[in-house]
Amino acid sequence: MSFTAADRLARAQTQLLAANDLDINKLQNGLADLWGRGADYGDLYFEMTTRDTWSLERGKVARAAFGISQGIGARTVTGENTAFAYSSDISSKAIDAVTAAARAMQSHGRDVAETGRGVEIKALSQDSQAYSTLEAAGGIDTIQKVALLRRLDDLARAVDPRITEVNAQLAVEDATILVCATDGTLAGDIRPQVRVNISVVAEGNTRRASGSAGDGGRFTLGEFNDGRLEKMVRKATSIALTNLEAIPSPAGEMTVVLGNGFPGVLLHEAIGHGLEGDFHRKRESVFNGMMGQRIAAPGVNVFDDATVPDARGSLNIDDEGVVGQRTMLIEDGRLVGLMQDKTSARIMKDRMTGNGRRQSYADLPMTRMTNTFLERGPYAPEEIIASVKNGIYAVEFSGGTVDITSGQFNFSAEKAFLIEDGKVTAPIEGATLIGVGNGALKHISMIGNDLELGIGFCGKAGQTVPVCVGQPTIRIDNIVVGGAGA
Amino acid sequence: MSIGSLSRPVEGAPREGVDGYLLQSEADLAKAVTYAVERSTALGAGGAIARVNEGGGISITVANGEVENAVRDGNQSLQITVFLDGRTGMASTESLSRNAIDRVVEQAISMARQLEPDEEAGLADRDTLAWDGPSVPLFAPSGHNAMELTDAAMAIEAAVKATATADAVRVSEAGAASQDARFALATSQGFCRTGSSSMQHRWCQTIAQRGDEMKQGHWASSVRRIEELESAEQVGHLAAKRALDMLGAEGLTTRRVPVLIDSTVASSLVRDMCGQLSGGAQFQRMTFLPDAMGQVLTTAHLSVTEDPFEPFGLASAAFDSEGVAGTRRDIIRDGVVKGLFLDTRMGRKLGRASTGNAGGMRNLALISSLTAPTDDLHAMLRKMGTGLWLTRFMGGGSNPATGVYSRAAAGFWVENGQVTQAIQGFTVAGNLQEMFKAIVAVGADTYRDGAIRVGSILLPDMQIAGR
Numbered sequence: 001m002s003f004t005a006a007d008r009l010a011r012a013q014t015q016l017l018a019a020n021d022l023d024i025n026k027l028q029n030g031l032a033d034l035w036g037r038g039a040d041y042g043d044l045y046f047e048m049t050t051r052d053t054w055s056l057e058r059g060k061v062a063r064a065a066f067g068i069s070q071g072i073g074a075r076t077v078t079g080e081n082t083a084f085a086y087s088s089d090i091s092s093k094a095i096d097a098v099t100a101a102a103r104a105m106q107s108h109g110r111d112v113a114e115t116g117r118g119v120e121i122k123a124l125s126q127d128s129q130a131y132s133t134l135e136a137a138g139g140i141d142t143i144q145k146v147a148l149l150r151r152l153d154d155l156a157r158a159v160d161p162r163i164t165e166v167n168a169q170l171a172v173e174d175a176t177i178l179v180c181a182t183d184g185t186l187a188g189d190i191r192p193q194v195r196v197n198i199s200v201v202a203e204g205n206t207r208r209a210s211g212s213a214g215d216g217g218r219f220t221l222g223e224f225n226d227g228r229l230e231k232m233v234r235k236a237t238s239i240a241l242t243n244l245e246a247i248p249s250p251a252g253e254m255t256v257v258l259g260n261g262f263p264g265v266l267l268h269e270a271i272g273h274g275l276e277g278d279f280h281r282k283r284e285s286v287f288n289g290m291m292g293q294r295i296a297a298p299g300v301n302v303f304d305d306a307t308v309p310d311a312r313g314s315l316n317i318d319d320e321g322v323v324g325q326r327t328m329l330i331e332d333g334r335l336v337g338l339m340q341d342k343t344s345a346r347i348m349k350d351r352m353t354g355n356g357r358r359q360s361y362a363d364l365p366m367t368r369m370t371n372t373f374l375e376r377g378p379y380a381p382e383e384i385i386a387s388v389k390n391g392i393y394a395v396e397f398s399g400g401t402v403d404i405t406s407g408q409f410n411f412s413a414e415k416a417f418l419i420e421d422g423k424v425t426a427p428i429e430g431a432t433l434i435g436v437g438n439g440a441l442k443h444i445s446m447i448g449n450d451l452e453l454g455i456g457f458c459g460k461a462g463q464t465v466p467v468c469v470g471q472p473t474i475r476i477d478n479i480v481v482g483g484a485g486a
Numbered sequence: 487m488s489i490g491s492l493s494r495p496v497e498g499a500p501r502e503g504v505d506g507y508l509l510q511s512e513a514d515l516a517k518a519v520t521y522a523v524e525r526s527t528a529l530g531a532g533g534a535i536a537r538v539n540e541g542g543g544i545s546i547t548v549a550n551g552e553v554e555n556a557v558r559d560g561n562q563s564l565q566i567t568v569f570l571d572g573r574t575g576m577a578s579t580e581s582l583s584r585n586a587i588d589r590v591v592e593q594a595i596s597m598a599r600q601l602e603p604d605e606e607a608g609l610a611d612r613d614t615l616a617w618d619g620p621s622v623p624l625f626a627p628s629g630h631n632a633m634e635l636t637d638a639a640m641a642i643e644a645a646v647k648a649t650a651t652a653d654a655v656r657v658s659e660a661g662a663a664s665q666d667a668r669f670a671l672a673t674s675q676g677f678c679r680t681g682s683s684s685m686q687h688r689w690c691q692t693i694a695q696r697g698d699e700m701k702q703g704h705w706a707s708s709v710r711r712i713e714e715l716e717s718a719e720q721v722g723h724l725a726a727k728r729a730l731d732m733l734g735a736e737g738l739t740t741r742r743v744p745v746l747i748d749s750t751v752a753s754s755l756v757r758d759m760c761g762q763l764s765g766g767a768q769f770q771r772m773t774f775l776p777d778a779m780g781q782v783l784t785t786a787h788l789s790v791t792e793d794p795f796e797p798f799g800l801a802s803a804a805f806d807s808e809g810v811a812g813t814r815r816d817i818i819r820d821g822v823v824k825g826l827f828l829d830t831r832m833g834r835k836l837g838r839a840s841t842g843n844a845g846g847m848r849n850l851a852l853i854s855s856l857t858a859p860t861d862d863l864h865a866m867l868r869k870m871g872t873g874l875w876l877t878r879f880m881g882g883g884s885n886p887a888t889g890v891y892s893r894a895a896a897g898f899w900v901e902n903g904q905v906t907q908a909i910q911g912f913t914v915a916g917n918l919q920e921m922f923k924a925i926v927a928v929g930a931d932t933y934r935d936g937a938i939r940v941g942s943i944l945l946p947d948m949q950i951a952g953r
Binding site: 052057060061062063064065066067068069070071079080081082083084085086087088089101102104105106142143146164165167201203207208209210243248249251252253282283284286362364398399400401403405406408409410411412429430431432434436480481482483484485 | 578
């Protein structure tokens with residue numbers, strides 16, 4: 001089953017416009033009002049999102065929640081000045097109110113006489129097929145949702161008697177968005193999103209340890225077959241059980257092998273945020289002015305790719321109506337591209353890359369990542385581990401942060417081991433890896449052939465959006481590992 | 487329904503209006519929650535609790551002498567929780583129309599029917615509700631319009647420019663915002679109370695530059711009443727200074743050293759401490775101190791107090807999100823755990839009464855019996871002698887189940903009580919179980935970070951990892 005951009009727009013128009021007695025004419029008039037005061041750009045964003053979550057705690061699914069979030073956001077941009085207002089009502093009156101409020105907020109002193117410019121919007125001609133379903137639940141009813149969570153509980157408890165607590169959550173989200181803009185944009189998207197996560201506690205003789213794992217994307221709940229659930233359970237329980245035995249991580253500079261998948265948070269923090277266009281427009285990024293320069297070892301290729309089929313961070317269109325795309329950021333170790341939203345691209349005279357995203361209608365779009373990953377290389381993961389005399393092997397991470405201005409980044413291991421004489425040995429706890437974005441990737445010395453994506457939440461300026469990070473197994477020489485061990 | 491809050495004139499708005507940026511009265515909101523609760527019981531819920539929030543305000547950011555973002559906020563949402571024999575269905579909507587409320591209530595009830603019972607779930611007991619306790623003053627609308635807030639943000643940028651040194655410093659964002667909020671809470675026991683609050687924010691993000699080297703600095707002031715705000719000069723000056731002082735930062739080699747955690751970032755340790763005592767951590771045993779009541783958590787000179795009723799406190803509330811009033815109390819006294827943070831359900835699961843902490847912890851303060859009024863920052867640096875003055879945490883964190891603690895940080899190297907060098911690119915690590923018992927001193931340089939008041943914290947010995 002596949003849906004074209006026209007199908008999605010038609011559906012968005014039905015749900016967001018027709019259902020609220022609105023039509024294209026009303027949108028064009030609203031945009032003309034926004035634009036009329038001499039703004040460079042204006043847009044109207046419509047959203048309706050429904051979300052249900054089901055929670056399992058101590059073997060019982062006793063709580064569930066349902067929510068609807070809907071509204072309109074109106075924005076005008078003049079130079080670097082943005083004015084913004086929003087409403088949780090979708091109606092003709094609400095469009096008048098938000099456009100008036102946005103205009104009232106527009107920069108003072110720039111009160112250009114109304115020009116009465118007309119606006120004509122029309123559907124995007126480009127198509128995209130980043131996700132194949134229109135509805136996240138995909139025919140799975142509530143009884144099956146409860147059964148899925150119970151199955152996770154059974155699977156986790158069967159792993160080991162030391163697993164004493166299991167919590168799990170399932171979230172199903174369907175968002176319909178429509179965006180129109182004074183540059184003629186008219187686009188809609190139907191965005192499914194499912195997520196299942198599990199957290200467990202293991203109790204040994206003298207201590208407790210926890211572990212968690214999550215999976216999901218823009219597909220239907222039906223994709224969560226036993227194989228998929230088992231993989232998630234193995235991951236969560238092995239983190240907890242491994243950490244029952246862990247010794248404090250050594251501290252100092254050492255060689256590190258990072259596992260595939262979510263450890264790609266390294267790319268997200270070390271370089272991803274630093275290559276977001278808005279940070280370049282404002283000269284805040286440590287990578288400012290480094291286009292074309294070597295910022296990583298030869299053989300390192302990094303992409304931000306909104307077109308990965310059904311991935312959590314994928315987008316048919318971004319929240320400014322630009323088609324989602326695959327953007328090469330680093331080619332053979334050299335910086336070749338930035339991610340851009342409309343405003344930053346316009347001011348920097350750069351290409352739009354479909355990275356304008358917002359948390360909801362009530363938030364302003366910014367340059368954001370989608371699915372960001374390091375492309376595969378030639379080595380088998382075992383080969384990479386065997387090449388290290390002494391170091392650490394970090395397999396699972398909880399997350400990381402970066403100061404994009406100084407480039408200082410860090411990310412925290414949840415499951416890691418010592419490597420001694422090319423062999424994985426004792427588990428270690430509390431390993432935080434740190435480095436500087438424009439330096440760390442120069443120390444990548446081996447890239448594996450086992451690329452995998454992991455799911456995450458990315459926070460920036462108070463807004464959270466769903467993303468994927470990813471990489472194959474890699475070896476990095478000389479990275480600082482912080483832990484409590486000597 | 488919310489559009490009215492946006493159609494209110496925002497430029498040159500009259501100042502006499504006591505309602506600030508809000509459209510709806512407390513009575514309007516009470517009507518919406520009462521309807522949601524009545525609808526729930528009519529459809530078969532054994533009990534129901536509904537809360538509605540309305541927020542409104544203006545937020546302005548400036549850079550390079552120009553307004554960057556000017557945002558008019560106006561939002562509202564209603565949450566309803568229904569109980570059917572211990573089955574808990576929750577729903578929320580941002581539209582307060584009867585249709586929208588009907589839809590989410592029906593959804594909450596139909597979902598609840600598919601669930602399993604949890605005996606401890608349900609409304610708070612009638613006699614624990616704050617039927618007529620005093621309200622806490624939190625509402626102090628500034629009525630500031632976009633122009634006034636723009637002037638305030640511009641003044642912060644001017645203060646940054648005035649902080650001239652040989653190195654360049656610029657504003658990446660200076661901001662001023664004023665927000666008002668209002669809520670109503672009702673339960674099917676007939677409880678219905680309302681409240682209003684205000685927040686004023688000023689903030690500044692700076693970048694100091696020396697050649698290719700760039701460093702960020704940040705300072706913010708967030709209070710309820712306009713007269714409590716730090717001046718634009720102070721916000722701008724401190725934001726500039728914090729960036730400038732980090733220029734030329736060097737690494738730190740791997741070693742064990744004493745650490746003074748600056749009061750502006752020390753609240754995270756109090757949060758780690760109190761996190762051990764939350765109902766969730768205790769019930770799920772996601773803690774290194776299960777069955778915490780009466781046990782020793784910290785060194786004997788430390789206590790933590792909670793005050794829900796502080797007038798214009800940042801985490802004050804007359805009652806919690808279930809309608810239960812908290813109390814002024816000791817959480818930790820002389821190192822021993824005296825209180826947990828419980829809502830009704832977690833209280834029942836642990837065989838205890840709710841402590842009025844549904845929705846979070848209230849105003850907390852870390853107090854040491856050893857602190858002298860003269861223990862300002864300089865005195866604390868002298869007390870440490872030689873070691874790390876930690877002024878910024880970056881990522882990393884702690885594991886509540888094991889106490890394993892490992893964070894990336896930055897700060898200054900101190901020799902004999904004197905700052906000698908900015909330092910960065912290292913981690914500090916230890917274990918919370920030992921750290922809490924090892925705290926040597928807490929400064930009198932108290933800083934309020936949201937719900938938490940704390941002075942700088944001196945730890946005798948932490949593992950540093952660096953180059």
